[in-house]
Amino acid sequence: MFAVGYTLIFSILRIINFAHAAIFTLGAYFTYALTGSAFGYNGLLKNSALPIHLPFLLAAVVGAMLAGLVAIVIERLAFRPLRNRGADPLLSLVSSLGVAVVIVNVIQYLVGAENYSYPAQPYGNLPTAINFGLGSQRIPVRTVQIVIFGVSVVIMLLLTYWLNRTKTGKALRAIAEDATTASLLGINTDQLILLTFFLSGMVGGLSGALIGSSVSIAGPYFGISFGLRGLAVIVLGGLGDIPGAIVGGVVLGLAEAFVPVQYIAYKDAVAFAVLFLMLLLRPQGLLGRAELQKV
Amino acid sequence: MAVFFATYGSLIVAMLLAAMLALSLYLPLLAGQLSLASPGFYALGGYVAAIISTRVVPFDSGAQAYIWRMGTHEVARFSGPLYPVSLLIVEMLVAGVLSAVLAIVLGLPALRLRGIYLLLATIAFVQILQVVTQVLDLTGGAIGIFNIPQPFASQLGYAWVVVPLLLLSAGFVYRLERIRIGRAFTAIREDELAAAAMGINLAYHKVLAFTMGAVLAGIVGVISAHSINTWNSRQGTFDAGITYLAFVLIGGSRTFLGPIIGGIVLYALPEVLRGLAAIPGLPLALAQLLKDGRLIMYGLLLVLGTIFFPQGLIRPNLFRHRTVEATPRKIEQQ
Numbered sequence: 001m002f003a004v005g006y007t008l009i010f011s012i013l014r015i016i017n018f019a020h021a022a023i024f025t026l027g028a029y030f031t032y033a034l035t036g037s038a039f040g041y042n043g044l045l046k047n048s049a050l051p052i053h054l055p056f057l058l059a060a061v062v063g064a065m066l067a068g069l070v071a072i073v074i075e076r077l078a079f080r081p082l083r084n085r086g087a088d089p090l091l092s093l094v095s096s097l098g099v100a101v102v103i104v105n106v107i108q109y110l111v112g113a114e115n116y117s118y119p120a121q122p123y124g125n126l127p128t129a130i131n132f133g134l135g136s137q138r139i140p141v142r143t144v145q146i147v148i149f150g151v152s153v154v155i156m157l158l159l160t161y162w163l164n165r166t167k168t169g170k171a172l173r174a175i176a177e178d179a180t181t182a183s184l185l186g187i188n189t190d191q192l193i194l195l196t197f198f199l200s201g202m203v204g205g206l207s208g209a210l211i212g213s214s215v216s217i218a219g220p221y222f223g224i225s226f227g228l229r230g231l232a233v234i235v236l237g238g239l240g241d242i243p244g245a246i247v248g249g250v251v252l253g254l255a256e257a258f259v260p261v262q263y264i265a266y267k268d269a270v271a272f273a274v275l276f277l278m279l280l281l282r283p284q285g286l287l288g289r290a291e292l293q294k295v
Numbered sequence: 296m297a298v299f300f301a302t303y304g305s306l307i308v309a310m311l312l313a314a315m316l317a318l319s320l321y322l323p324l325l326a327g328q329l330s331l332a333s334p335g336f337y338a339l340g341g342y343v344a345a346i347i348s349t350r351v352v353p354f355d356s357g358a359q360a361y362i363w364r365m366g367t368h369e370v371a372r373f374s375g376p377l378y379p380v381s382l383l384i385v386e387m388l389v390a391g392v393l394s395a396v397l398a399i400v401l402g403l404p405a406l407r408l409r410g411i412y413l414l415l416a417t418i419a420f421v422q423i424l425q426v427v428t429q430v431l432d433l434t435g436g437a438i439g440i441f442n443i444p445q446p447f448a449s450q451l452g453y454a455w456v457v458v459p460l461l462l463l464s465a466g467f468v469y470r471l472e473r474i475r476i477g478r479a480f481t482a483i484r485e486d487e488l489a490a491a492a493m494g495i496n497l498a499y500h501k502v503l504a505f506t507m508g509a510v511l512a513g514i515v516g517v518i519s520a521h522s523i524n525t526w527n528s529r530q531g532t533f534d535a536g537i538t539y540l541a542f543v544l545i546g547g548s549r550t551f552l553g554p555i556i557g558g559i560v561l562y563a564l565p566e567v568l569r570g571l572a573a574i575p576g577l578p579l580a581l582a583q584l585l586k587d588g589r590l591i592m593y594g595l596l597l598v599l600g601t602i603f604f605p606q607g608l609i610r611p612n613l614f615r616h617r618t619v620e621a622t623p624r625k626i627e628q629q
Contacts, residue, residue, distance in 0.1 A: 098593075272418075
């Protein structure tokens with residue numbers, strides 16, 4: 001689900017937005033702040049808390065909106081100047097790396113580097129785990145994970161529908177094909193790209209909040225480590241392919257789960273090994289078709 | 296002056312090392328290959344030094360001890376037997392050869408990829424290396440290797456190795472930019488297709504540029520490991536890669552002077568700002584920012600640099616042709 005936001009931007013603009021990882025973190029922290037929880041012992045804002053106490057789900061939605069707004073600001077400040085100059089996509093990537101580093105360290109500067117956990121029972125009275133097994137063979141699955149999976153499938157379906165069936169989606173695909181021609185045809189490219197960034201930021205922020213509710217927020221670098229694995233996911237699914245991003249996520253999760261116990265210490269390397277192999281064998285992704293190199 | 300060098304010896308050495316790391320990132324960039332693999336080879340070099348000096352060579356580093364004396368200007372001097380410099384050079388050779396072999400093995404398949412894909416592959420390489428070194432016993436696991444013996448009595452002593460090495464590598468890159476191979480690199484950077492059409496072997500030159508950068512990073516790793524005395528998997532990470540990238544891109548990615556000066560200045564910048572933070576009367580928040588905001592600053596510089604100075608601050612014709620450069624711009628504006 002995290003990867004969907006990446007993919008959305010890549011599919012339109014052909015750039016990898018490293019700042020997305022930072023937005024993901026921001027979403028988690030915004031949600032944390034909006035639930036009225038206090039920040040810890042270090043940093044500038046120690047022991048402060050917002051006067052409002054929103055329930056988790058509302059906080060997550062508002063947090064995602066805020067993350068989307070931040071994504072818009074990033075687009076205006078760090079991407080548009082480069083795009084207007086027609087700069088190399090690699091430069092945009094470097095610029096987005098810079099943004100990511102700034103956001104992460106500003107968070108650390110403001111609220112310190114501790115772990116934060118959301119208040120207990122973020123999903124109200126639902127049981128913490130649901131039994132999927134039969135009789136004596138219990139297969140408990142945590143409710144949080146079901147929620148995350150459900151939400152990501154819904155978001156994927158909505159985005160796919162939006163991109164392929166609506167007029168706005170059609171306009172966006174036209175921009176992806178050729179931004180100059182699209183703008184000549186009367187499509188407001190800048191506005192639509194802003195919209196893309198907003199949606200991608202929202203999806204990123206929401207996934208930050210949800211994943212934070214599953215494993216707690218592990219400091220400001222939480223998003224970056226997730227982001228690097230997210231890269232593996234989108235390459236696995238094929239860059240710019242939204243259903244592919246979900247498939248990639250599932251495949252990677254399974255691959256990590258099947259690491260034999262004696263090699264469990266190498267689990268963190270699996271994502272990157274998969275990324276490396278995919279790049280060598282099938283850079284177009286699992287579901288993708290080979291793309292012709294444009295000259 | 297003596298006090299200055301005794302106090303800032305390690306900083307000066309680290310600045311020069313940073314310049315060389317920036318140069319190691321600059322080399323693949325010369326051929327248009329954006330790679331973040333340098334930290335990986337840097338880490339590899341460090342481990343080579345740490346393993347050879349603590350496990351292979353029978354050298355008792357326990358006999359070395361720190362002497363701290365501020366009064367008579369002796370800060371962090373080592374007493375006891377010193378690690379032989381000849382072995383340090385052997386380590387540098389081993390690290391260089393190992394880095395070269397690994398770079399070729401890695402580079403041959405990875406450099407078929409272009410642009411973003413190569414960057415992703417090198418990020419993956421750095422991450423895999425980090426996990427592997429965290430797990431293996433040979434590299435000391437997550438704790439790393441301690442008590443790497445010191446070849447020099449004071450930190451400034453490293454200058455005997457670092458300064459000649461920096462001059463050598465700078466001279467090497469200076470020459471490289473002017474011979475056939477360097478021109479081939481530039482041609483590939485400007486237009487891969489046109490370069491191939493002119494009969495330049497793309498794969499050969501890309502791997503060559505990548506390998507040269509890797510060798511330099513590996514050698515720098517050896518010196519760093521001795522200089523900071525301990526080595527673990529937190530050396531040479533993704534973050535470090537971004538820092539080097541900032542050195543190169545801010546300094547200038549079109550001439551070898553760019554990364555060198557960028558590395559030296561940007562490495563020293565946080566220290567200078569830390570000094571500024573001590574000025575009385577500054578608001579607490581600002582002072583804190585000046586003290587701890589190193590990465591915030593690098594990040595901002597990366598964004599501003601890519602927008603306003605896409606070729607970096609130091610451009611090849613900064614020192615000459617100033618009038619010549621000014622004229623075509625005016626024409627362009629009309």
